[in-house]
Amino acid sequence: MSKRTLHAFFKPSSSPQAKKSRTDTTSIHPTYPFPIAALDSSLSTSLSLDTPSNPPKHINNQPHLDLLYFQPYIPHRTAQQLFLFLRRNLPFYRVKYTIRRGSTETIINTPRFTTVFGVDETSYFALPADVSNTNTNTTERILIDRKTKTPISRNKYKCTPRPIPSCLETVRKQIESVCGATFNFCLINYYASGEDSISYHSDDERFLGPEPTIASLSLGARRDFLMRHKPFQSGGERGTLKLPLGSGDMVVMRGETQANWLHSIPKRKAGGEADRGRINITFRKAVVPGGTENYYRYNVGDGEVYRWDEERGEMVKWKG
Ligand SMILES: O=C(O)CCC(=O)C(=O)O
Numbered sequence: 001m002s003k004r005t006l007h008a009f010f011k012p013s014s015s016p017q018a019k020k021s022r023t024d025t026t027s028i029h030p031t032y033p034f035p036i037a038a039l040d041s042s043l044s045t046s047l048s049l050d051t052p053s054n055p056p057k058h059i060n061n062q063p064h065l066d067l068l069y070f071q072p073y074i075p076h077r078t079a080q081q082l083f084l085f086l087r088r089n090l091p092f093y094r095v096k097y098t099i100r101r102g103s104t105e106t107i108i109n110t111p112r113f114t115t116v117f118g119v120d121e122t123s124y125f126a127l128p129a130d131v132s133n134t135n136t137n138t139t140e141r142i143l144i145d146r147k148t149k150t151p152i153s154r155n156k157y158k159c160t161p162r163p164i165p166s167c168l169e170t171v172r173k174q175i176e177s178v179c180g181a182t183f184n185f186c187l188i189n190y191y192a193s194g195e196d197s198i199s200y201h202s203d204d205e206r207f208l209g210p211e212p213t214i215a216s217l218s219l220g221a222r223r224d225f226l227m228r229h230k231p232f233q234s235g236g237e238r239g240t241l242k243l244p245l246g247s248g249d250m251v252v253m254r255g256e257t258q259a260n261w262l263h264s265i266p267k268r269k270a271g272g273e274a275d276r277g278r279i280n281i282t283f284r285k286a287v288v289p290g291g292t293e294n295y296y297r298y299n300v301g302d303g304e305v306y307r308w309d310e311e312r313g314e315m316v317k318w319k320g
């Protein structure tokens, strides 16, 4: 008998606490512009029983490269259902920000829709009922300081961290069990068409700690994921790689990869598969509050909320 089955056997399943933390109920939180639906049971069953659908290929045949490539991770039909579900149910943003170089200010329009959930390791979300000395009846998850085990001070973050909704928690836990790594952030990109992209960068920020593991799941349209080695000091040869990521594929970047390699999703011509839309989810672990500030600034920002409109077949501004 598995540990899970044993646990379920001995623990009364109808305690109010068990109900509150169940992953099959709609997620509500004051930081969400609207309630976020839960996965239906057939989708979450398929996610837990049918994944990984294929064992990974270990790609480490180039300097400093350490990838696990699941082709696919989620079976095609389930991946398509998950794509449609997330596109319909998550709030998205089109973030603008300014960068200053010397005396010149440039406005950057992020060329894709983004959203983010999670908080760095120094805090976590909990129900007030589970926190000692907090006697409110609310079922709203609050932020707790990991060291003091008490609610965080009001000025700990400038941004307002959002708990990971149940639909993404299901995916996070499942991927954690396969990767042998833990994650506290979930960043989502929606590339509406071939015009949407992400330019060459690496996710090597110090707030992720050394040698971060980043799991990156693709859903929807196939898009090329390009990688190239950072320039060698001596101007030596650069390695390159192209992974044509299809729906349900997952790439796990590990070890020295972020420190030495850049990656991108380049634009594609109109009229091709890219115009059907693609979602990318990256699971990461930020270790300090700087990571939380950075992720909310660049993936939520302070602009308008967008939500998928089924009739119009596009993201529209959410009027609330
Ligand atoms: O869309 C992708 O596959 C990559 C996204 C990415 O690199 C990022 O969000 O940092």
Ligand SMILES: [Fe+2]
Residues within 6 Å of the ligand: 201, 202, 203, 263
């Ligand atoms: Fe990235």
